[in-house]
Structure formats: structure tokens, C-alpha cells
Amino acid sequence: MERSDLGPDLYRYLLLKQGDQVRAVVPTFAYYSLDLGEVLGAQGRRALQPLRLILRRPVRIKVLMCGHLLGEGRILRADGLEDTVPRLLMDAIQQLSTSLGTRWTVFKDFPPLDLDWLHSALSENAYFRTPALPDAWLSVHADSFDNFLSSLPKNSRHTARRNLGKFNRHLGATIEIRERFDDLIPAMMPLYQAVLDRAETRLDAWTPQFITSLSNDPEIPAKAVICRQDGRLAGFLLYLFGQKVAIALRIGLDYNLSRRMQLYQVAHYRGIEEAIRTGVTRINFTQTSYEAKRKMGCHLVSLEHAVTHRNQTYRLLLRHFLPLALNRAGQ
Template identity: 40%
Template sequence: MGRTTGHRAEVLRSIDQLPPGSWERLAPAGDPMWSRGVFRALERSRVGPSGYAYLTVRRGAETVAVLPLCLFRDLQLDRIVGSRERRLLAPLRRHAPRLLRVPMLFCGHLLGQGHVLAAEPLDGPAGELLVSAVLDFARRERLGTVVLKDFAGPDLAPLRAPLTAAGFFLVPSLPDTELALPADSFEQYLAALPAKPRRNARAKIRRFAARPGLRIEVLADFAHLLPAVLALYGQVMDRADQTLDVLDHAFLAALAEDPLSRLVACFEDERLVGFLLCLFTPGTGAGSGSGEGVVAGAAAGATGARIGLDYRLAHDAALYHNLHYAAVRLALAAGCRHIRFAQTAYLPKVELGCALVEQWHAMTHVRPLPRALLRRLLPPALTAARDRALGPHGGPRPAPPHPRAEVRTEERPPHAAR
């Protein structure tokens, strides 16, 4: 592919085609969602895309940047909009369903915050090569719409100039959620919460403890529970506004084999009634059981990736909150200094103490007319959907990341709340 100032771009079709050690060297240190195991699991599954690829930028024999790509050849638009937009699209779905299916290329991470993996921000020529290579790949694969998905401002800023020159426009996406964990114990975490959330937390913990037969365990070996896990996850997805990615048995089975994974599992007697799937960065030594005996200080961060709930008792037992409290305990025991959760349920996550991490989509179309239509229609629609999802926690809308925004490559954790 194209060359500039000694750089060249190449597309690989599997993460295991990357040179040994290059992924681990470039991936963000504090985010276990960017482990090689997660991307291997995605490749083995049918979570959503019809295929995956990895755009690499190399200088000589060295891989200096990697951008994962998710290929959707027949994406259903009504799966990625909110409930209000889905109602408006219902007549079209009934009478002309093909109009709701579009070929689309997502760049970044299907399940987490987007990044171009690089040891340092790409300079101008290398950034131009990357953007040009993305568009060339989209044209060859006949994927008209191109989206850099869920990028935080500092990660997007170095690419802002070449993206703008190539016709991309920015739209605020749903923020990520991150809980900083400076405390040395769960009691210190609770004590640091504002008065009302602290009272609510203690009340929810008491409500759970008052339910006979309920208990929470942390499991390193949970493959035998996958049928029950999928059933509970299905209850949550049945209520979800957006279903771009739906985890399947193959993905969860692959993660169950991954030493970075733990299942925070709630049982009523012997029946699984709730879970929170958690991942840790390499070297955590996260233990099973209660988390005791974990090597403190060994982990940079954790992620509560996906949740499942039995809604017949979820409210009365405060399952949602207590699963998250158990994940916080586990992260603290593993020496983590932050834990990230998903882009949903902002009210309870703010009550947990999470900060909102602003994120952006950079979007375009490879043809001028559809690009003009997207630029006119998508920003107001996606911004309105974002505002509805955030509700009172939306605050002022974020300013677009400036191309010359300061990007610190040292000291700042890749996923620090901003």
C-alpha cells in the first residue's frame, strides 16, 4: 500500500498475523479490553461484524501503529439507533427493509473505547497515510460509510487534521464511564462518596444481605455456567436500545479460557441470577473466590464488560448495584486504580462515583453525495440520542478535540477520566 517518509501501510486479516510482541507493546496499558485475548475472541465469534482486519503502519521492519477494523457488510440501521428513532423507522422496516441495511466500516474497538495503537502520536505524514489507507480499504471492500468509533479527544486530536482534509466530520458519541479507585479498601471507597450516594449504597447492600439464599462469588472458571450466563444476558439485551454487538457463546467461551477474565456471579441457592463479566490488565494476578491473596499494586485497571440480570428479583435485591460493588471490591483487591464500565445506565453509574469520559465518532462516506447527506442528518440525530441517554448528567456538550491539543504520552494513563 501507500508509502510516505519511510512509512508503509498494510492490512492484516487476523491479530495473530501481527509481528510477535507488537500488539502488547502498543496496546493501552490500563485497558484489558485491548488485550490480544479479547480480539481473538471476537474473531472466533459472531458478535456482529462479518469480518475483522488490522491496518498497520510500518517504518522499515517496525510496526509503529495498528488500527483494528470491523467490517459490516449488511448493518441494520435500526439496531444502532435509540427507541425513538426505531419507532420512526418501523414503517420502512416493514415495507422496504433493504433500505435499512448499509455496508459500514468501523475503526477502533467494537466493544470499547477507540484507539490507534501507537507508542507515540502519529506525525502528519503518518497520520495522512493511515487515513488514506482506511478509505482505500473501505473502497476495495465496498463499505461506503466509515466511522472511527468512540475515540476520546486526546486520542483523536493527532488525526484531526488528516481526517478533516479527507472529509470526516465529528459527532459526540456516548461517554464511557470510569471509576477512579484511590482508596485502599471498599469501606474507604464508600466513605469517599457524597452523602446521598453513600446512604443509598449502604441501603442497597443491606437490601441484598436481607435476601435469604443470595450470595456473590468471583469465579475464574465459569465455562460450565455459559448457558445460564447467555440467558441472563439475553434479558438485558431484550431491554437494550441499541444492539450493535450481541455477545454469543463462542465469544464468552473464548473469554472463559482467558486468564484475565473473572465472572462476578450472583446465585440464589444454586441458580445463577446475575453476573458481571470483568477483565483485568496483564499481570494482575487476580484471584478467584473473594479476591483475597491478590498481589496488590500489580494491576493498572479493570473493566466490567457486560452484565446479565434476572429481572424477577433484580430490583428487590438491588442486584445491579451489588454486582458492581463486588466488582469494585475485586478491582481494589487486585491493586487496580480504576475500573471502567459500559456506555449505559448513566444514573446508577454516576451514583457509584463514575466520571464520564467524553468520546467522539469521526464519520464520512467514500462518495460525495452520501457524505453530504450524512453530514447534514447524523450530527443532530446522534446528538439528540446522546442527550436523551445522559439526561440530567449530560452537562454542556463537549468541544471538538483541537488538532493541536496537548497529548501527553507519559504519566497519563491511556484511559484516565477526562
């Protein structure tokens, strides 16, 4: 992400050390002019509309975020840390925010237990917590894709087989897994942009350089599900595959073909099949499109934000406004 200038204006990592040992790491990133409407979704944009009309421009904020831009937020920490550590980390975060001049500080998409660990330090620094979009997780405990389908509830099983049938009945339709896919990037970008244009919220816009690094960097375990119609790229889904966990990162679709070929669902099914083949037992399908993911057998895992603002009046308004304005799909 850093090498590709993706998203934020800068990245900083706060390290807590004991002697020569790193005991905790807080990943942070800052935006100096983030369009608030892009983050809040449709509900938030409606709420912001009067202010946009007054200002005659998008509402932009200067914000320091803690966690991870592309997924679940975490503070990396060793076991057995002293009770004073959350306050030490919070002091460092506040000092960083002051040095950068950011008015907002946000812990983005954190598991509730991680924020519970920070709860006292958050309260002392006037943070409030608000629900985030949940992640959709799939547990895979099957030795074949057919057995996985058989394990789904009846309606989901029939839906999956119907979707696969629609794809397979298209003459010239093919699907494959690629570990190197940089040669396809010129064809992938318009399909990715088509999905991005329809996204309700977004913090980042992927670049050809970033997708090239996913394909070519040997330290990044990325694979792409590639769907074609008559040899032409019709859709793709990018995954990271670890030893036991996989993450579906981004999808691109030709919307002229997507519905009648069921490209969204079929790309996910092929990723599940690859996960079973490689021994992965859990897949994070991340946020949004929850109805389709529930039909694949996913369950939702709650995430939260913790938010503060330097101005006390703004804080009081945000405490009331943000929970109403944030995209609440899936809850």
C-alpha cells in the same frame, strides 16, 4: 472475538512500518449488512421510521469501522511519528474501504484527542465528527471497600448501603468472584439475552463460545461476579482485570429478582471490592445506565465518532441527521 465469529463479517489490521518496526496499527472491522436502527437507539429508530415504511424492511448499511467493537476506539501508535503519518493511515483506510465496497466509514467511540491527531486527514477526506455515548469511569483510591463507601457523597453512600442491605436480607442470596465460569454459561445466556433484549443499541450479540473463551483463555484476564438466589444464578457481571485498570464488559440479570435484590448495583459493588483487593485504581463501567453509575462515584468521559460516506449528498444529510439521531443519553 475473531475466533468466535462475534459481530463483524471480517477484521483487518492496517500496519504502518518503518523498516522492520511496526510504528502504528489501525484495527478495523466491516459489516456488510448492519441494521442502522440497532445502532442509533430509540431516537434514531423514530427518525428512520418513515424510510422503513417506504422500504418495508430495516435500513441496512455496508460499513467499515475503525477502532474497537467492544470499547474505546484507538489507533495504536509509537511516539515521535512524522506529521505525514495521519494522511498515510487515512489513505490506507480509504483504499481498504474501496476494496471492500463499503459506503460508510466510521471511527467509533474515539477519545477527542485521538481524533484531534487525525483532524487534518479527516477533514481532507470529508469526515465530520459527532458526539458518542460517554464512558463512565470510576477512580478507586481506597484500601478497603468500606473506606471506598465512606469516600462517596452522603446520598450515594446511603444508597449503596441500602442496596447492599436489601441484597443481604434475602435468605439464600450469595455473591462470589469466579475466574473460571464456563460451567455456568448455560444459565448465563438467558440472563444475558434478557439484558440484550432491553438494550437501546447493540453491535454484537455474545455467543456461548465467546464467553467460554473469556473463561478459559489464560491470556484473557476475565473474572465474573456471580449472584445467586437459593443456589440458582440470578445475575452476573463480567470484568477484565488488568494491573491498574479494569473494564466491566457485560451484565446478565434475572429481571424477576433484579429490582428487589438490587442485583445491578450489588454486582458492580462486588467488582469494585475485587478491584481494590487486586490493586486496580481505575474501572471503566462503559456506556449507559449513567444515573446508577454516577451514584457509585463515576464520572463521564467524552467520546466521539468521525463519519463519512462515499456519496456527497448522503454526507450532507448525515452531517445534519446523525447528531440528532444518535442515542444522547448521559450528555
